[in-house]
Amino acid sequence: MSPTTLPAGLEQGHVTFLGAGPGDPGLLTLRAVEALANADVLVAEHEVLDVVRTHARQGVTVVRTDDDSSPGSGVGTPQLTVVDGSSTTAAGPAERDAAHLVMEAARGGRRVVRAVSGDPGLDAYAAEEMLACAKAGVPFEVVPGVATAVGVPAYAGVPLRDADGADVRFVDARTASERCWTEVGASDGTVVVSTTLDAVAAAAGELVTAGRRPDTPMTVTVAGTTTRQRTWSATLGTIAQTLKQAKVLPSPEGGRPVIAVVGDRSAPAQRDQLAWFESKPLFGWKVLVPRTKEQAASLSDQLRSYGAVPHEVPTIAVEPPRTPQQMERAVKGLVTGRYEWIAFTSVNAVKAVREKFEEYGLDARAFAGIKVAAVGEQTAKALIAFGVKPDLVPSGEQSAAGLLEDWPPYDPVFDPIDRVFLPRADIATETLVAGLIELGWEVDDVTAYRTVRASPPPAETREAIKGGGFDAVLFTSSSTVRNLVGIAGKPHNVTVIACIGPATAKTAEEHGLRVDVMAPEPSVHKLAEALADFGMKRRLAALEAGDPVTRPSERRPGARRRRSTT
Numbered sequence: 001m002s003p004t005t006l007p008a009g010l011e012q013g014h015v016t017f018l019g020a021g022p023g024d025p026g027l028l029t030l031r032a033v034e035a036l037a038n039a040d041v042l043v044a045e046h047e048v049l050d051v052v053r054t055h056a057r058q059g060v061t062v063v064r065t066d067d068d069s070s071p072g073s074g075v076g077t078p079q080l081t082v083v084d085g086s087s088t089t090a091a092g093p094a095e096r097d098a099a100h101l102v103m104e105a106a107r108g109g110r111r112v113v114r115a116v117s118g119d120p121g122l123d124a125y126a127a128e129e130m131l132a133c134a135k136a137g138v139p140f141e142v143v144p145g146v147a148t149a150v151g152v153p154a155y156a157g158v159p160l161r162d163a164d165g166a167d168v169r170f171v172d173a174r175t176a177s178e179r180c181w182t183e184v185g186a187s188d189g190t191v192v193v194s195t196t197l198d199a200v201a202a203a204a205g206e207l208v209t210a211g212r213r214p215d216t217p218m219t220v221t222v223a224g225t226t227t228r229q230r231t232w233s234a235t236l237g238t239i240a241q242t243l244k245q246a247k248v249l250p251s252p253e254g255g256r257p258v259i260a261v262v263g264d265r266s267a268p269a270q271r272d273q274l275a276w277f278e279s280k281p282l283f284g285w286k287v288l289v290p291r292t293k294e295q296a297a298s299l300s301d302q303l304r305s306y307g308a309v310p311h312e313v314p315t316i317a318v319e320p321p322r323t324p325q326q327m328e329r330a331v332k333g334l335v336t337g338r339y340e341w342i343a344f345t346s347v348n349a350v351k352a353v354r355e356k357f358e359e360y361g362l363d364a365r366a367f368a369g370i371k372v373a374a375v376g377e378q379t380a381k382a383l384i385a386f387g388v389k390p391d392l393v394p395s396g397e398q399s400a401a402g403l404l405e406d407w408p409p410y411d412p413v414f415d416p417i418d419r420v421f422l423p424r425a426d427i428a429t430e431t432l433v434a435g436l437i438e439l440g441w442e443v444d445d446v447t448a449y450r451t452v453r454a455s456p457p458p459a460e461t462r463e464a465i466k467g468g469g470f471d472a473v474l475f476t477s478s479s480t481v482r483n484l485v486g487i488a489g490k491p492h493n494v495t496v497i498a499c500i501g502p503a504t505a506k507t508a509e510e511h512g513l514r515v516d517v518m519a520p521e522p523s524v525h526k527l528a529e530a531l532a533d534f535g536m537k538r539r540l541a542a543l544e545a546g547d548p549v550t551r552p553s554e555r556r557p558g559a560r561r562r563r564s565t566t
Contacts (some may be wrong), residue, residue, distance in 0.1 A: 007316065009211065013040075013106035015133055017126050019119040019145020020048035024155070024225035027146045028055070040110035044104055044125075045117055052115045061105075065098050106138045118148035122170070123194075124326040149192045152224030152259040156231045157274030160190050160261065168192065173203045185210020190263035197222060198254030198443060201240035207262060208236050219271065222248075222258045227284050227309045233271055280307030281536035284465075285471040285551055287490070290315040290480040298354055298377060299474075299524050306532040311470070313461060315483035317454045318348050321447045330421050330446045331356045334365050338415040339444075343373040343434065344390075345400060349423045350382040352448035364388050375403050400432035410440030423448035427479070451479075456487040468492035471552040472517075472531055475499045476524055478507035493524050494555050498531045499522065 016035045021027035028051065036042070036055040043053055043063045053062060056425050061164060098114070101138065105112045116124035120142055133140045149170050153160055160168050167189030171180060174195065185207050187549050188439060195203050200220050214237030221231040234242040239260075243249045243560045277283070285308045289296045292314045300310035321327060331353065333339060333415050344350050357363060364387030374390040376398045383390055394402035410418050419442045422432065426447045464470055466489040473491050475481050486493075490512060498517035499505040505515045517534045519527035542549045 004231070011480075013110040013112060015106050015112045015114060015137075015138055015140035016143055017101055017120045017130060017140060018052070018113050018115045018143045019121075019123070019144040019147075019490045020044075020051050020115050020117055021052070021149040022118055022155075022225045023223070024151075025054065027151060027225065028052070029143065029145065031143050032145065032193055033110045036115075038111055039113040041102075041105045041112045042115065043098060043105075043112065044115040052113075056113075063101065088298050099132040100128065103133060103136050103138050106133070106140075116145075118151075119145045119458070122147040122149065127330065128241060132328060147193055147226070149259055152221050153192065153261050155229060155277040156219060156221040156261075157271045157278070158219050158221075158231075158261045159270075159274070160192065166190055166263070168196070171203075172439075173199055173206075181206040181210045183422045185212050188264075190261065193260040195258060195260060196254065197243070197251075197256045197258050198249060200243065200258060200260055201249075203260065204236040204239050204262075206404070212236055212262070216262055216264060218260060218261045218262045220258050222256055224259055225277075227304070227307055229278060229284075229365070231271070231275070231278065270413060275458075281532040281539065282472075283307035285309065285535065286311060286469065286553065287474040287531070288313060288465065288470045288484075289477065290473070290484045299528060302525055302528045303531075306528070308472075311461070313457045313484070313488070315453045315480050315487065316451045318351075319450045319452055320352075321450055322392040326446050327352070327356060327423070327448055329486055330423065330444055331360065331362075333444070334370065334421065335362070337417070339370055339419050339421045340415055341371045341373060341419075341434070341441075342367070342421040342423070343375075343403065344379050344383065345375045345422075345424055345428070346404075347376075347378050347382045348425065349448050350379060350386060353423055354386055373403060373407070397521065397523065400429070400435070403432065404435035404439075405487075407436065407439060418442050419444060422446060426450045453483050453486060462488045465491055465495075468494045468553055470495050472496035472498055472525070474527055474531065475504050475508055476527065480504075480505050481507045481511060481513075494552050496531070496534065496535070496552050498527055500527050 016039070017034050018035055020032070032052075033055045035223075036052055037057055039056055039060055041061045041063065042052065042056050043065065046064050049062070049064050056062070102112050102114050114126070114129065116126055118124060120126040121144065125143075130140060130142070136289060150160070155313050155435060167187060169184045169189055169191050171184055171191060172194045173399050191207065193203050197220075204218060207216075214235060216236045217233070218236050218239050219231055219233050220239065221229060221241070223229050232239070234244050240249075282303065283306075287303050287308045287310050289300060289303070289310050289312045291299070291312060296310065296312045300312065303310045334342065343355075344353075357366065367388050371391045372381055373392040374384065374386055375394060380390050380393055392403070392406060394406055396402050396405060412418070418440070420436055422443055422445050424445065424447065426449070433443050433445050465473075465484075470491065473484070473495055475498065477483075477500065493514070496516045497508055497513045498519075499508055499515050500519050501522045502518070505518055517527075517530050539549050
């Protein structure tokens with residue numbers, strides 16, 4: 001039995017102290033995902049809430065802790081914000097700390113997950129909460145996470161040990177005593193220091209005072225394991241000047257936590273070869289994806305794999321058809337056996353039919369005896385979630401043309417019915433209808449939903465689009481070009497423009513945009529690949545020229561743009 005799967009009738013709940021890792025959501029362990037899926041209550045530090053909440057079940061009660069007191073000081077009261085479903089209620093100063101909140105929920109028979117950044121045993125001050133549970137007789141378990149002091153150097157390309165097995169010491173500069181500094185300063189092993197950006201120089205000074213040479217290599221990483229990660233290489237004696245020249249100190253963000261690695265054997269000098277994460281082709285690029293979160297799910301995941309930060313901005317909104325009678329007749333025809341096939345070309349089409357089914361009290365069983373076709377991975381997933389497995393998905397290009405390549409011609413011997421139900425958008429092209437008719441099928445081309453221009457995005461996003469705050473934008477159709485320009489304005493000239501095909505590129509150019517990247521074939525995933533190739537070529541060109549690797553948005557306004565050979 002899983003530790004978080006409680007037997008029926010158990011009155012007392014259970015607490016899981018869970019390490020959420022240093023920031024990358026992909027570093028959550030399988031055990032952590034399982035515990036989150038079973039949680040009734042999720043108590044999380046604000047900096048890890050977005051990482052863990054994705055894996056919590058619907059309806060879980062979420063409590064965010066915002067502790068303004070210094071870590072481990074025992075001073076101050078945590079600020080607790082209760083987030084129940086989609087609503088957020090500020091609870092103000094909590095009368096009881098997080099430990100009491102956790103125990104109270106567990107005593108009520110609920111499964112509680114207490115999520116902290118990094119690892120509960122190394123990065124957080126969770127031991128006191130565990131002791132409180134133990135003294136109160138509340139059962140608990142610990143799910144380790146990737147410790148920040150270990151995960152961040154790995155993402156920064158700084159190994160902590162060499163072939164000789166150098167000693168590794170971990171120091172929290174915020175609580176380290178003079179004796180601690182003396183001990184690590186006297187050793188010749190690697191020192192991993194948890195500190196803040198504005199305290200790095202002071203920590204370096206402590207090590208030099210304790211006996212380390214000023215020319216000892218040192219790396220400093222901020223926002224480690226995230227696409228905001230940035231690393232500086234220097235020595236104990238030069239780190240203050242390095243950070244000053246990088247214009248990160250002094251700054252309002254001086255209190256941001258960092259991991260510093262010190263030592264001759266930690267090989268910070270090899271970072272150029274080992275910095276795998278920061279050398280991804282689109283590392284840190286803010287990429288505008290003019291699609292809804294649902295439509296952009298797999299595309300955004302692909303962009304993240306290249307190191308990019310996708311930002312979804314819907315350019316269209318979906319509304320019911322003006323006259324619903326046609327759709328109603330078609331859905332009733334499904335039940336009465338009017339159709340041999342139904343073809344879904346989008347997730348929105350699946351959603352429209354599903355909503356009609358629910359309106360009439362129908363479910364996936366109404367598809368019995370009907371062949372189902374789907375265009376695109378997301379459309380197929382939406383059908384499977386509905387309880388319908390597609391009979392036909394294009395083997396090649398995921399488009400109407402690709403579907404026609406695999407669609408069988410009508411055969412009166414094997415096909416008792418010659419009619420196809422095609423629920424689509426009001427602006428859909430006639431390619432699929434014409435192709436099916438040519439294959440001998442009768443087609444009921446039904447408007448299942450209307451597409452209209454979406455509402456403008458927030459002012460901050462509009463300013464970023466027009467002011468060069470985005471490094472790239474992916475246009476997946478001519479309508480996304482027209483609608484984005486219409487609701488948010490024209491992207492700045494430093495923004496890389498990537499288009500899915502010639503027609504989309506032509507529309508972009510008609511709107512005064514220079515197209516830098518074009519997909520080799522009409523596929524959103526090929527488009528993302530083409531942008532990654534562009535980013536890698538740009539990176540390699542900068543390195544070859546001895547220039548710093550910068551993102552397009554970091555270029556000066558008016559700077560001359562390079563045209564891609566993609």
